[in-house]
Every structure is written in structure tokens, then in C-alpha cells.
Amino acid sequence: MSVDTAAATDRLMRFLAVPGVTGQEKAIGREIMAALKQAGVPARAMRLDDANTRIPLPTETGNLIVELPGRGSQHNQPRMMFMTHMDTVPLCAGAQPKIAGRKIVNQARTALGGDNRCGCGILVTLAAELVRQKLDHPPITLLFCVREESGLYGARHVDTDDLGGPEMAFNFDGSSASSVTIGAVGADRWEVEIFGRASHAGVAPERGISATMILALALADVKAGGWFGKVVKGKGKDARQGTSNVGPVTGGEGRPAGDATNVVTDYVHVRGECRSHDAKFIREITKAYKAAFEKAARQVTNSEGKSGRVKFKAETDYHPFRMKDTLPVVKRATAAVTDIGATPTLRAGNGGLDANWMVRHGIPTVTFGTGQNEPHTIDEWINLDEYDRACALAVRLATMG
Template identity: 65%
Template sequence: MPVDTTAAVERLMQFLAVPGITGEEAGIAKEIQRALKAAGVPAKAVAFDDAHARIPLPTQTGNLIVKLPGTLKGAPRLLFMTHMDTVPLCAGAKPKLVGKQIVNDASGAALGGDNRTGCAVLVTLAAELLARGLPHPPLTLLFTVREESGLFGARHLDPAALAGPDGGPVMGFNFDGRAAADVIVGAVGADRWEVEIHGKAAHAGVAPEKGVSATMILALALAEVRAGGWFGKVVKDGSEGTSNVGPVGGADGRCAGDATNVVTDYVHVKGESRSHDPKFVRQITTAYKDAFANAAAAVVDHEGKPGKVKFTTRADYHPFRIKDNTPVVARASAAVSKLGMTPNLRTTNGGLDANWMVKHGIPTVTFGAGQNDIHTVKEWVDLPEFEKALELAVELATGTAK
């Protein structure tokens, strides 16, 4: 019996129309609860965790967790997951069905297929299992918060919250991407770093030598990083990664510097380092740290006193690579093949909730569900690919029961 794609597309259209940018997921969480209830999921099976209490940014609600008892005796629990939030550009989206695509009828906004497609896949999975009485192992459905702003929901998840009376999930399947046949088995790790550059103000026209320019420290540091090959795509001795310098500003989000006739005394910089090799991530970050220290020492006032820098860093998420012969990859590949597609095992240079699930001890692979041109005003959803993801989710949940 085929999946009820008409009902699934209707769910997706409804989810896309509900605002829920990162950190403000209460509205979409309520809509998902409503859809789960309509699909026959009992209220007692749906709960929220308290991850939002540990997330260091204002977050309306915790992760939404659904636990479905299995019909197969002794079968291990499986995890299906996605994230509820969208990037801020999706605020005000108006989904419109055009042929085999969903597009945005609101100008200047992204659609939010990343990741309302995943939300619709998980709710449809529950609906199909209950409506058709399909045999399946115990399942946990996880809808995370604040994925787009730093994978915070998955990071601050207590894995014990996913367990049922039969134990916790032994493997996970994350829906977040474009093609259903793509089996993402690995992803980069990333450091987020920031620098506070303290210079010394002086009149730039009367006595510039009495000042220490925080702007010049920034310029020298970035010049050293680039000259050393540590900016952008980084390739060193067989290791590869990337880095970027992001926001540059002053105190309290203002612009750096007060006026052209004042030597700038403070600059705040944020950046990132990424690699599939955790050691190389640290090497890239260290190159930035050393460059800022060198630059601060090189810019001095008339008395030879240098500027100062405060460099701080945190691991945003850890890299992972699941081996091809593991049970989760085998199950994923078999399900994709069963649907007449060729599994495309690959890694990605972007972070995923799966990074943290693997860190939590649950090997998790990621599939696409029809997202295209995400995080842009040209975003659209490929419905044939979305429908493949629906079928794939059902196959993953029931495949070994046949």
C-alpha cells in the first residue's frame, strides 16, 4: 500500500505556513502536536524535554519527543529525527503549490523547507504506521530546537530522554537535506572562536602615535592568516579544512570605532574553523589565535606599549564518520535499495544534529527530503523527492519486519 502522499503534502504546506525561526519554535511545536493527535498518536506519548533550560540563548521550548511502542517483540528501539526551526529569513513564508514543487509566494523570504520537510516526514511516518497497522520496532521521534543557530537542541539533549521501557535507540535516522538516496555518514567538526581586541584611543590627527589601533591589529592578524594559507579552504600536509571570519564590530553590537579622527580602541571579531579531522580543526583555530597575538604585540604606542587580545573558542560540534559496515549504514542502504534507488554514501562539510547524536552514542545517518536552495529567497521543495523520503522512512521503520 503506497504512502498517503496527499495527506503528507497537506501537512507540509501547513507546517511551512507556521512561523518558527530558530529559538522561537513554540508555534510550530504546537502545530506538530496537533498533527500527531490527528494521526492517532496518544497525548501521553508526546512530551518536551528541558534542553531549552540549558541552551545559552533564549529558547521558547525544549525538544519535542514522541515514543511509540513497538509491535515486534524484542526488537531494538529506533530513532527518527529532524529539527523544527528555520533560519530567520523564513519569517513570513507563504507556501504555494505549483505542479510538483512548493514555492514561496512571499517576496523577500525563504520558504522553510529546511526543515519542515523533515517534520512532515516524521509525522507522516507515525500516521502511516498507525493507520495501516504496520509491524515495527519501538520508535522514538525527535524534533529538535535551535539546529540552525548552532545545533543546540541536539547538543543539550539528555540521551536518556529518548529511551523507552525497552531501552534507548540503537541507531538513528535524521531527515535534513535534498536527496532521499543520499546517506550522509559523516560530517565536519567546527570550532567557533571570537576575539576581543583592546587598543588605545588617541586623537588620530593630533597624536596618533599615542594610540594603539585595534583595527590595525585586526588587519595584521588577518594578513598573517591569509599569508599562511589558513583562510578559506585550508590544505596542509594532507589535511583539509575551512575557516572564515564572520561579524566584525564594536561593543554592544555597534560599529567598531567612534570616528575617523579617533584611533579605534576596541574591535570584536567572530569566526569559525572546520575539518573532518578534529586535530586539524584545532590547528586552524590555533593559527588564528597566534596571528592575533603576534599582531597585538606588533602594534604599539609611543611608549612601546602594545595592544591586547582575548581569544576564546569552543567546540561547536564534533566531526564523525560512521563506517560503511555498521548496522545503521547497512539498514539505511538496504532501505534505499529496496525503493529502487542507489544509496549514495557521502560526507558533508556542514554540521548536522547527527554530529551530536553520534557524540551521544547513537550512530545516526542523514537523508534528504526534497529541500532545494535552502536559506535563500529562491528556496523550493521538490515533491517527488519529498515523497521518496516518506516511503524511505516507512521502509526504515518496517523493513526488517517483512
């Protein structure tokens, strides 16, 4: 497909230069709307929803929704949606993008933000090319989500009635444009409060109940049981697989775990996650963590025979999904990749995507890469050849009969 790649790159550089870490998407939202207006999309076609009022974390703005009416011979065809997310991880704050040959690199010691300003550039380029070339296409909704990086919250809390009833969707987030992601893992996010008893560690340590020791015993038990890191239970084709991780360990918001070396630690707060393509196995991994913490709390007692206690909470962060190869959205995706001269590769991802929630909402959604490389690291860079292919792919997806 013919795409003005120079203009597409200019848009990407423009978006990369605008701060917008997760939860703080107001400025990048304004920039995207300005770029859409410059491309010929009328202001009346754009609006911000109120998803931010339902997100349990402070969020400056809602999702950006843009509705493009159908044109020409396809104007009465079923609506489709193209989506991405506006936010970046906090490590991207202060990025200084620079073009180096066919790459965009970073002059600052931060992440670059290609995840997912590349997706933003692709969707705006799609709208610009549809207007510039007066291409026939069905009604299209563009969705720019907030807070993807901190929990897929924008996609989770979007009101599907605001989307115009798309029959299928295409999400842009990842590396290779020819990678057709039709499934992804689900995840539980858990947290545990460990309650011990403080005591002077030099004068009367036996009177204390160490929350730190409860944590240590629980994690040792989890590791010994094979529930930490890469988790595989069973053998051969019947093996169940997943992952788990223990994240922040604190004494509460903004506090260390423990007050001093001479005080038995009476409180520890821990957060973690469990993932798998199998929803039942996610729950089994989470259950193993809960059992380990409860067992450890019973094991740590003081001289009075009192033990520690734990309060374990878990919730589904996002649900796993796997779409059938025969679905119309998958067939359209693979045909479009072939049409731009690439070879489609169907895959299931091990990370959560906004597509997880779109599929949960009843909108079958395929995800493509955008040219991102080494995201969430200071070594991040963008492959402009792949970005250009993704722009061409978006136009082809929107216009093929």
C-alpha cells in the same frame, strides 16, 4: 511503500506556514503535536524536554519527544529513533509557501523553510502511516530538535535517558533521499576581543593603538599563511583539509567597530569558525588564528611603546564523525533506499548536523535528504517528488524486518 502523499504534502504546507525561527520553536512545536494527534498519536505519547534550560541562548521550548510503542511481530525489537529539527534560519520569517507543479516555492522575498519543515512533515507522516496502515514496527522515538540552525543546541543538550535507549537513529535534513550521510565535519567556534587605545586621530594619532589595524594585520597574516577559506596543508593522500571563515566584526553587542572616523578605534570584537573532518586539524587551524591575532597585537604600538592586546577564546561547536559502512544502521539505511527503488550514495557532509551530537551521545545516526533545494536563500524551493521518496523511505526504515 504506500504513502498518502497528498496528506504528506498538506502537512508540509501547514508547517511551512508557521513561524519558528531558531530559538522560537514554541508555535511550530504546538502545530506538530496537533498534527500528530490528528494522525492518531495519543497526547500521552508526546512531551517537551528541558533542553532549553541548558542551552546558553534564549530558547522558548525544549525538544519535542514522541514515543511510539512497537506493534505486531516487531514489538519486542530494539528501539530506533527518527529525528529532525523544528527551527528555521531567521531569513525564513514571513515565508509564503505556494505549490507550483511538483515544487513548493515562495511568494515572499524570504527563505522558504524547507530546512527543516520537510523533516517535520516526514516524521509526522511516518507516524500517521504506521497508525493508518496498522504496520508492524519496533518501538520508535521521534525527536524534533530545537536550535539546530544556531549551533545544534537541541541535539547537544538532549538528555539521552529521555530517548528510550534507541540502538540506531535516522536524521532527515538535506536534499536527496537516496543520499546516505554517514559522516560530517566538526567545527570550532572562536571569538577574539582586540583591545587598543583611543586617541584623537587628527591631533595625536601616534598616542592611539588601533584595534582595527590589529585586526587587519592578523587577517592578512592568516590569509598569507593559507589558513583562510579552503585550507589545504600537505600534498596527495597525506593532505589535510578544512575550511575557516571570519564572521561578524563589531564593537560589541549592537555597536559598530569604532565610534568615529576621528577616533583611533580602541576595541573590536570578531567571531569566526574552523571546520574539518580531522579533529586535530580543526585545532591547528584555530591555533593559527590565535597566533596571528597575538602577533598582530604585539606589532601595533603607540608613541609610548605600548602595544595592543587580545583575548582569544575557542570552543568545539561539534565533533567530526565517520561511521563504518559495516555498521547495522548503515546497512539498514542502504537496504531501505534500495527497497524504494533508488540507488544509495554514501557520503560525508561538509556541514554540521544534529547527527554529529547523536553519534557523540553514542547513538549511530544516518542522515537522509528531504527535498530541500537552495536552503538559507531567497531562492529556496522544495522538490515534492524527493519529499515523497523521503516519506516512503522513513516508512520502509521503520518496518523492514
